[in-house]
Amino acid sequence: MKKLLLLLFLLTTAMQAYAQGVAITGTVQSATGNAGLPGASVLLTNAAAVTTGLVTDMEGNFRFDNVVPGKYTVEVKYLGFKPLSRIVQVQNETVNLGQLKLEEETTTIKEVQVVGRAPLGQQKGDTAQYNAKAFKTTPDASAEDLVTKMPGVTIQDGKIQAQGEDVKQVLVDGKRFFGDDADAALRNLPAEVIESVQVFDKKSDQAEFSGVDDGNREKTINIVTKEESRKGQFGKVAAGYGTDNRYMVGASVNFFNNDRRLTVTGLTNNINMFDFSVGEAPGGGMRGRRGGWGGGTPDGINVTNTIGLNYSDQWGEKLKVSGNYSFYQRENDNNRTSVRDYVNSELNQVDMEDRTSNNTSGNHRFRMRLEYTINENNRLLITPSINARQSRSSSFTLGQSFDDNGPLNESRNSNTSDDGSYDLNNNIYFSHRFGKPGRTISASLNTTYSASEGDSYQEYSITDFLDETKSETRDQYTRLDRNGTSWRSNVTYTEPITEKSRVEVEYNIGNRINDSDRRTYDFVEQTGTYSQLNEPQSNTFRSEYLTQSVETGYNYNSEKIRLQLQAEYQQATLNNDQVFPTAYNLGRTFTSVLPSAELEYKISKDKNLRIDYRSDTDAPSVDELQDVLDISNPLQVRQGNPDLEQEAENRLALRYRAFNPETNKVFFAFLMGSMTQNYITNSSTTGPFTLSNGEEYGQGARFIRPVNLDGYWNVRSFFNYGQPLNFIKTNLNLNGSVGYSRIPGMIDEEINYANTTNLRAGIGLSSNISKKIDFNISTNSSYNFVDNTLTTTSVNNNYFNQSTSLRLNWIFWKGLVYRTELNHQYNSGLSESLDNNFTLWNMSISKKVFKKQLGEISLSVNDLLKQNVSVQRDVTAQYVEDVQSSVLQRYFMLTFSYNIRNFGGKLPDDLNNGGGPRGDWGGRHRD
Known part of the structure; x- marks a missing residue:
């Protein structure tokens, strides 16, 4: 390895001497x-x-x-x-x-006063670019409000999605904004400063630096700002107080000076707001999108304090710098009820739990990015990061198990814990381009160190109604110390063979070492201390995963076709070393051939087809490998498995995009399938059973251990169609998806396959009338067919979910604003004991004040009907579980907010008319 690196270094030095670009x-x-x-x-x-x-x-x-x-x-x-x-x-x-x-392009229609309708956008290869002027929003809208009006961009399960995939990055003028936090970036930019929005699959940093496409992509949104918005200060501050002592104080302020950009955010509240938005309706109750599909808000009651800084600049001609720091402190109180139906239970066993918990956590996170252009042929990228976390929690759980004959057992479990952790990460990447176009060499080194420690106390009792001898009470203390070190490096060389094609060779090596020391002590009444070591629940363990691979590839790029073929030979060594309570060592070596391919066909300038094939491996985690008993849930005893092997996955994806610039119609289709060999899943054994330490558990208890099984499948398709409906001045979005998953699991030494088919369809209408009225109407329906191969009765629960929503923002008279958001959730097929259906209704009435109507006083109500709930379903190969959690319900709040707008002495065009174009929303307007 040293000789290879030395040779590559000498080649780089020698070639650089005569490289001419x-x-x-x-x-x-x-x-x-x-x-x-x-x-x-x-x-x-x-x-x-x-x-x-x-x-x-x-x-x-x-x-x-x-x-x-x-x-x-x-x-x-x-x-x-x-x-x-x-x-x-x-x-x-x-x-x-x-x-x-x-020169600007305009279309004049004879004597009509309206200048041609703003073009919706265009397709540039695999990049969809949308014109912000074509989507009308109210003056207070955020970038998130704007992009979710665009075809293919939606909010699913609280996350921004584009073209059926989660958005991983948001760039502003091609530069990172708030690091990898896509939501923060979209929520801290007002829509009025945006010129256009680009949606594309971003290549990895390594591929962009070297010019060698490695096939790694992340769904990315790039926001291009208006020229007049790149120098000035803009943002929003707000404060509110309401019934039940509800409060909110927040701010987001941007300082832009061309390349130099600084954003400061802060928030303190007890109304379940996790971040502040420049488009947030006063009172915070109008933003229900951060929860799961069964409920519009986060689980539990949350008190949150956050502060964030984001900075980017160009230092000289060669160095680009960006970084962000964030701190959050959160206290969560939650009441959780769950109903779990087990597969392959002859007497239809059902577990019910009621859990009350309190958790307080704090997190510091720092990210930095340094891009240094040494000269025309050499570039350096350094991306360090630091995370530090601390949490304290307490909970009490009452659990009961039943079958057709009646109650089996009851458990009472009390837990308290105090945990802390931190991790350090750094990535260094260097790229050199030789004088011959297409000839490059690049190298990278990634290092990570993590450490965590925690103390926990647990008191539990089990009452076995069928066999009193199996009832028990226990009081324990556990100390857990862990640390991990990993590094990974690669060297890539590319050589052109023709004007349109080239070959590449890559060498990768990486190592991951995890150490874990767990000690559990039983309480001794005679001494009043936790001094009796419980060996079966204690363990000292080290896991080391070393990988090496050699990869060769071929790339072809023409005006119409881009083809990439790669083959990787990988050797991986997994070594598990246990020191306590009994010493043993288990080492295994895996060899794999991992092919990959990508084909992109540019059908026309407005149509694009891409096919991707990938294969990969994944090693088991420390928790899955560690051979130690976990009795945090006394009726679901868990133990790791040091004999686990690595997973091997194969994925195939197809994407098709089409855009008609004349009609502004957009169509996108996505099809993805994956299968996994040696899939890591769970094996469960139903009581009664006896553990390795001699402890006996009765009927209703379960012993769970990870195992490798074949037969995992996952297939998913998605389509989106969008077009403007000019006759009613709205944009139409249609979407649908079909999914199928096959999850293997083992129950009482029999293999079960949980087969789930999901059908989903949605339709949405978003207004494009004027800047004084903004509405969105949508409905999404999902039907799920669940079939477990080991049973044909109770747990083959098909279930249906429908979510219908209306959001209205109307500036109706002299700065008076009415906002409302209605969301109706209908769930069928879930547990009857849970509240499955509800209507969440939030509304506010506001008055804009001050010059340019930059201020606003608002009275709002959250959950007017007091029906809000949170319900979700989890399907595994062992059980089907429905969970209901407590949520924040009705409160009223009075809020004052102020929009900061200072752009070098002038406001953007969108604000020059005091909050929108002149004229009523139904009258004539100028695009």
Whole structure:
């Protein structure tokens, strides 16, 4: 390994001595101003019709490196502007095209006063770009309110999704904003500062740096801001107080000065707000999207205090810096009721639990990103991060088990714990491009260290109604210390073989070491101390997972087709070493051949098809490997399995996108399937049984241990269709999905397959009338068929869920604003003992005040009908469980909020009319 790295270093040094990069540079600007246009598409086409593309940075600059001499066409496109093209003759020196001025594109319809309807967007390869002007929102809307009006962008289970996948990153003018927290980024930008929105699958940092596509993608949204919004201060502050001592104080303020951008956020409240939003309705009750599908709000009653900082800047010409820090402190009180029906229970065993808990937690998180351009051919990326967490919790659980003959047992369980942990992570990546276009070498090193410690106390009692000898009471103290170290490194070399293709070779090596020391002590009444060591529940354990792999690949890229083929040979060694209570060592070596492929076909400039195939392996966790008894739930005893093997997964995905710029119709389809060998699942044994330490458990108890089983399948499809309905000035969104999962599990030494089929359909209408009225109407229905192969009776529970919602924001008269949000949840097929159906109704009446109507006084009510609940279902290969948790219900609140808008002495166009264009919402307006 050392010799290989030395050889690669010498090659890099030698080649750099004579590497010569010829570049084409320029700046894209608006013809009516001097500021650059970020996110503009720049295409470079050679005489052989091979096209290379990129987008401009925040200042409108672009640069093509390693361009060989010849004749080229440079074409520039930007939404809302006329395209521009230039012929360039490249010789042996850098070509600077200077300022490329784009003229705005408008369409005039004879004598009608309305300037042509704003184009919805366009499809650029695999990037969907939407024009923010085409989607009308109220003056107080956030970026989240805006993007969820766009085709294919929805909120599912409290998360932003685009084209059927969770959004992992949000960029602002091509730069990271709030790190990896996509929700925070969307909630801290007002919609009025946005020019356009791009939705695409972002390549990994390594692929972007080296130019070598590794196939790793993350669904990403890039927000391009308006020119006049890139210098100034904007944000929102708010404070409110209500009935039952409910309160909220929050702020989000952005300081933008071109490249230098600072955002400060803060929030304290007891109304279940987890973060502050510039678009948040006063009182906080209008944002019900952060919960699960069965309820509109987070579980339990939460008191939250948070502060956040986000910073990004360009230090000189070579260094880009960004970072963010966040702290949150949260106290959660929750009452939880669950009903669990077991598979393969001859007498239909049912477990019921009532749990009351209190948890207080705090978290510090710091992220930083340094991008250093050493020169035209060498780049360095460093991304350190630090996390520190502390939590204290207490809970009491009353559990009962029944079957057809009556009660089996009852358990009472009291727990308290105090835990702390931290982790340090750093990633260093270096990339070098040689003089020959396409010849590159890159290397990376990722290191992680984590540590945690905790103390917990548990008192429990079990009453066995069938056999009193199996009843017991126990009082225990547990100390747990863990630490983990991991590192991973790779070296990649690429070599062009033709103008359109190249090959690559990659070497990877990584190691992960986890140490765990767990000691459990029983309470001794004679001494009044926890001094009796419980050996079966104690363990000292080390797990080491070493992987090495060699990968070869072939890449082909033309104007229509991009093809990538890769094959990886991997050798992995898993070594488990137990020191206490009994010493043993178990080592295994796995060899795998992991192929991957990706095909992208650009059918036309507005249609795109992509097919991905991936294979991967995954090692079991320390908890799954550690051979120690866990009796935190006395009727569900768990124990790890050091004999577990690594999982092997194969995935195939197909994506199709189509956009019609003439009709503004958008269609997206997604199909994904995966199968896993050696899938890590649970094996459960029904009582009565005897543990290895001689303890006996009666009927109704269960012993659970992880095992490897084959037969896991998961297939999912999704489609979205969107188009404007001009005759009623709304946007229509249709979506649907079909999913199937097959989850294996073992019950009493028999294999069960939980087969679940999910059918889902939804329709939504979002207004596009004016900036004084904004509404969304949607309904989503989901039907689930559950079939367990070991039973044909009670637990084959098919269930149906329907969620119908209406959200209205109406500025109806002289700054008076009415807001309402209705959400009706209908659930069928869940446990009868739970509250399955409810209507959540939030509303407020507000008055805008001050100059430009930047202030607002609001009276709001949360859960007017006092019906809010939280219900969810969990399906596994062992059981089907329904859970209901406590939620925040009705309260009233009076709130004052103020929008900060200071853009170099002028407001954005959206605010110049005091909160929207003149005229009633039903009258004539100008797009």
